[in-house]
Amino acid sequence: MKPSDGQIFCKIRQYHFQQNLHFEWRWWGRLELHGKRCLKQLLGHEEVAAALYAVYGITGVRDGMRLHTWHTILALHCDDLILRYLQYIRNTWGKLVGHDASAMKNVDEVTVKALELKAPRASTKDADELRGRVLGGVLFSSFNQQDRMGIWARLQAVEGLIPSLYAFFEDVNYLKALVDCVTRLVTPSAGDTVSTALSHAYSDANQDTGRAVLQLTESSFASCPANPAQRADLGVRQLYAYAMRHYLQMPRERRKKDLVARHTTSADPTILREFADLAERLGFKSPEITALKQCSNIMVARSPSMDAKPRLVTDGNGLKKKDGCGLPNMEEYMEDCKSLFVKHLHDLDEEQGERVTSFFVRKSIYTIFFGKPSPLPIEDLLLSDSVVSERQERETLEQERLEQERRDQGRQGQEEKERLRTRRTQTREDYHKRLQRLKEKKMLSERLLGKGQDSEPWTASENPSLKDERRLEDQQKIDQDKLLEVEEGIDRQPGEDIQVESSGAQLEEVPNDAALCINFKIHERGTWKQASAPTIDRLDLSKIEKVAKIWIQGRWRLFTTNLRMLAPQQCQDAVIADETYTILLIRESEINIDYELLSFAMKVGGDAVLANEGTGRRFESF
Numbered sequence: 001m002k003p004s005d006g007q008i009f010c011k012i013r014q015y016h017f018q019q020n021l022h023f024e025w026r027w028w029g030r031l032e033l034h035g036k037r038c039l040k041q042l043l044g045h046e047e048v049a050a051a052l053y054a055v056y057g058i059t060g061v062r063d064g065m066r067l068h069t070w071h072t073i074l075a076l077h078c079d080d081l082i083l084r085y086l087q088y089i090r091n092t093w094g095k096l097v098g099h100d101a102s103a104m105k106n107v108d109e110v111t112v113k114a115l116e117l118k119a120p121r122a123s124t125k126d127a128d129e130l131r132g133r134v135l136g137g138v139l140f141s142s143f144n145q146q147d148r149m150g151i152w153a154r155l156q157a158v159e160g161l162i163p164s165l166y167a168f169f170e171d172v173n174y175l176k177a178l179v180d181c182v183t184r185l186v187t188p189s190a191g192d193t194v195s196t197a198l199s200h201a202y203s204d205a206n207q208d209t210g211r212a213v214l215q216l217t218e219s220s221f222a223s224c225p226a227n228p229a230q231r232a233d234l235g236v237r238q239l240y241a242y243a244m245r246h247y248l249q250m251p252r253e254r255r256k257k258d259l260v261a262r263h264t265t266s267a268d269p270t271i272l273r274e275f276a277d278l279a280e281r282l283g284f285k286s287p288e289i290t291a292l293k294q295c296s297n298i299m300v301a302r303s304p305s306m307d308a309k310p311r312l313v314t315d316g317n318g319l320k321k322k323d324g325c326g327l328p329n330m331e332e333y334m335e336d337c338k339s340l341f342v343k344h345l346h347d348l349d350e351e352q353g354e355r356v357t358s359f360f361v362r363k364s365i366y367t368i369f370f371g372k373p374s375p376l377p378i379e380d381l382l383l384s385d386s387v388v389s390e391r392q393e394r395e396t397l398e399q400e401r402l403e404q405e406r407r408d409q410g411r412q413g414q415e416e417k418e419r420l421r422t423r424r425t426q427t428r429e430d431y432h433k434r435l436q437r438l439k440e441k442k443m444l445s446e447r448l449l450g451k452g453q454d455s456e457p458w459t460a461s462e463n464p465s466l467k468d469e470r471r472l473e474d475q476q477k478i479d480q481d482k483l484l485e486v487e488e489g490i491d492r493q494p495g496e497d498i499q500v501e502s503s504g505a506q507l508e509e510v511p512n513d514a515a516l517c518i519n520f521k522i523h524e525r526g527t528w529k530q531a532s533a534p535t536i537d538r539l540d541l542s543k544i545e546k547v548a549k550i551w552i553q554g555r556w557r558l559f560t561t562n563l564r565m566l567a568p569q570q571c572q573d574a575v576i577a578d579e580t581y582t583i584l585l586i587r588e589s590e591i592n593i594d595y596e597l598l599s600f601a602m603k604v605g606g607d608a609v610l611a612n613e614g615t616g617r618r619f620e621s622f
Helices: 005-017 021-028 033-044 046-055 059-064 067-074 079-096 109-115 124-135 145-155 165-182 194-201 228-249 269-281 287-292 330-336 358-370 390-450 464-486 542-553 568-577 595-614
Strands: 211-217 220-225 515-517 519-524 527-530 535-537 556-559 582-587
Touching: 005 021, 005 033, 005 046, 005 059, 005 067, 033 046, 033 067, 046 079, 059 109, 059 165, 067 165, 079 145, 079 165, 079 358, 109 124, 124 145, 165 194, 165 228, 165 358, 194 228, 211 228, 228 269, 228 358, 269 287, 330 358, 542 556, 542 568, 582 595
Parallel strands: 519 582
Antiparallel strands: 211 220, 515 535, 519 527, 556 582
16 A cells, blocks of 8 residues: 555654665655655755654654655745744654553554644533543543543643644645735745745834734724834734735736636735725835736725624534634635734633634634734724724725816816817818819719710719719718717707708609619639629619528628628628629638738729710619
């Protein structure tokens, strides 16, 4: 059977201290490449490796070792917090057996599995479950009755949860989420930990002499007596407490560019800004804090913080064993984040009930990593003078921001109105210029006819100038309708409507029985072939759209002779406007527009225009 990670680590260290290099390297050979790298990294941190090996003096905890995760743990730069947790494991189990090294070797794996994450001091349910098993010899089976009675008495004195290596690795996952938040405020240099980086960033600036700032709720603060060292320690603890409340809103930024698309969650800029504000208020300064203070400070609605003392125990089933360590589930997180302030985390009052609550678990993990806190002098808190409500300040900032947004929107709206009025004026001027050119063209035509040409005078339906004028007027109406839609919401000024200047010509009605022939050409094997050419009644132009939809259903796509793709409802206006009366059809699977295809298509369009002019077939747009 393959030995566990714990056994491999223990044997390698044992033979190393015995200077038995042959057997040491034989055990190294049982590790794959990644395991060797992780173990080498661990051994490079001598204090952590020594503390871990000391824990291995307790035989039963060895099975919880996860050798392949140490590269991630050490990358947190939190050696001091890791050391404190490992020492807590050693001291707790050592205290149970009287710190006897030989007795610690007799603590078996069954005993550790039964006791880990239990809280017999606070939970009556845990105490009832363990009492009979310990005194009856099921647990600590290598000890006599007298020893077990002493173990049980000491077991009831353990504050918090009973630790193990399994709980350690789970709780490190929780610590990582918190450290990812705190490292947004400081960046540890080579050889530094996050704690030393925070101590370097602490300047004690803007702090009252002899007092420390204490955050009571998200929006209120107080102060309590403290010397400079206590102020720095309280500041660090309060930053981690803030991370415990908001780590879901401050996920770690990805350092490597993703090669695949995936869903990501970005940090909430408001939470980042508040985090930086809190750090600065507690006396910390760094370039990272200055940068975060540029984030948005928009006030958002949140669940209110709880100033009342949270429950440590509860009646009923309580938490499952797996919820006694690591990251909390969402329901527990939402409930606990209202109370995760140092005022409650440092409260030394104890409670006893059937089961412990999730807040009890968070408080235990906090105590193990950061050490047992000193009690806060609640009676010396300056509530009347030092409690500062930031909500009024934030509301003022929010009102100023909204007012600025309204001013910006008003300025943008005015600029948009001016732009649209300018566009309308330019459209009117362009229209009059075009109309003037058509009038001059018409007068030239009339002079030529007046010189005695034999041809009959043009009628309104035949005269090109009149047809162009009619087309221009119709197009102008369409343009004005579109422009008015765009200008919706702009107040019209009296007399601002565009007045169309009369040309003085009497335009005749276009015959209702006139027919319009639309050519559909199919692209096959590099050539354009004539498809059916439906004859369209001018009074029922919807037939063009119906025919086009039939081709669409057959997986053909519609194009103009300039290879502009058309929707069925666009066909009528497009092919009449370019005077080709031609729609090109290309199969979906064969669409590959290149220079050659574009040249052929434009040639088809040019031939169609020439053919229409040669037959005198020119139509106005409808």
